[in-house]
Amino acid sequence: MTPVHFTFSSAFMLGLTGLTFHRTHLLSALLCLEGMMLSLFVALSLWALQLSSISFSASPLLLLAFSACEASAGLALLVATARTHGSDRMQSLNLLQC
Amino acid sequence: MSFFMSLLLLGLVLGLIVVASNPSPYFAALGLVVAAGVGCGILVWHGGSFLCFILFLIYLGGMLVVFAYCAALAADSHWESLGSQSVAATMLVYGVSVGVLAGGFYGGWYESSWLTVEEFHELAVHRGDAAGVALMYMPGGKMLMIAAWTLLLTLFVVMELVRGKNRGALRSI
Numbered sequence: 001m002t003p004v005h006f007t008f009s010s011a012f013m014l015g016l017t018g019l020t021f022h023r024t025h026l027l028s029a030l031l032c033l034e035g036m037m038l039s040l041f042v043a044l045s046l047w048a049l050q051l052s053s054i055s056f057s058a059s060p061l062l063l064l065a066f067s068a069c070e071a072s073a074g075l076a077l078l079v080a081t082a083r084t085h086g087s088d089r090m091q092s093l094n095l096l097q098c
Numbered sequence: 099m100s101f102f103m104s105l106l107l108l109g110l111v112l113g114l115i116v117v118a119s120n121p122s123p124y125f126a127a128l129g130l131v132v133a134a135g136v137g138c139g140i141l142v143w144h145g146g147s148f149l150c151f152i153l154f155l156i157y158l159g160g161m162l163v164v165f166a167y168c169a170a171l172a173a174d175s176h177w178e179s180l181g182s183q184s185v186a187a188t189m190l191v192y193g194v195s196v197g198v199l200a201g202g203f204y205g206g207w208y209e210s211s212w213l214t215v216e217e218f219h220e221l222a223v224h225r226g227d228a229a230g231v232a233l234m235y236m237p238g239g240k241m242l243m244i245a246a247w248t249l250l251l252t253l254f255v256v257m258e259l260v261r262g263k264n265r266g267a268l269r270s271i
Binding site for chain 2: 001002003004006007008010011014015017018019021022023024025027028030031032034035038039041042045046048049050051052054055056057058060061062064065066067068069071072073075076077078079080082083
């Protein structure tokens with residue numbers, strides 16, 4: 001394991017830990033997901049670059065397209081939550097009544 | 099491995115620590131911007147100038163601007179900065195645990211293992227990754243069509259989610 005591999009692995013694990021424990025805002029959870037996607041992008045790019053297998057250097061772009069889909073759906077859910085509940089706090093999502 | 103590369107790797111981990119330590123969304127978005135900029139530096143130092151360009155323009159310029167806008171939309175009167183008690187304690191815990199892990203792996207990594215594409219260590223514009231991305235248009239055409247179709251589907255998903263009149267996911271009763 002080289003320092004670069006350790007860095008993006010620990011970045012992914014940090015994003016996952018931040019998503020798992022004590023989120024207060026929905027937007028913070030979405031930002032943690034984006035951080036995980038960023039580390040995955042760096043990981044796929046470094047895989048293609050370090051092994052000089054440049055045929056696979058299109059795979060980070062496809063990952064970025066799918067992560068854009070994920071981010072836009074999450075932000076649409078954020079907007080819908082802010083309109084029904086008044087804020088994007090995760091505690092207010094437990095309420096049954098809007 | 100050069101000193102500057104180690105600085106960039108440290109910056110990526112620190113940016114993710116800021117995102118993961120549960121501050122207000124303003125500061126989390128700031129940490130993610132720092133992490134994305136540092137990730138661009140890492141990619142360009144590995145020889146992926148076109149991938150760095152994509153990351154900078156699409157990720158940092160497109161998606162994070164939307165995230166900053168949504169942070170302003172979901173604004174809260176009470177926010178927690180990086181210096182507040184719980185956030186600083188969480189950052190300390192995450193930093194110490196990453197440091198302990200790095201100390202555990204320290205014997206197994208090699209100082210000089212810094213591979214770039216084409217084994218060409220200078221900075222240049224025309225590199226192998228631009229040619230590799232261009233392969234997406236001919237042999238990877240099916241995957242390109244799938245990605246484009248997914249983006250189009252996501253447009254309709256977003257429009258149905260936030261429509262809010264009498265149909266869609268968010269309707270008035």
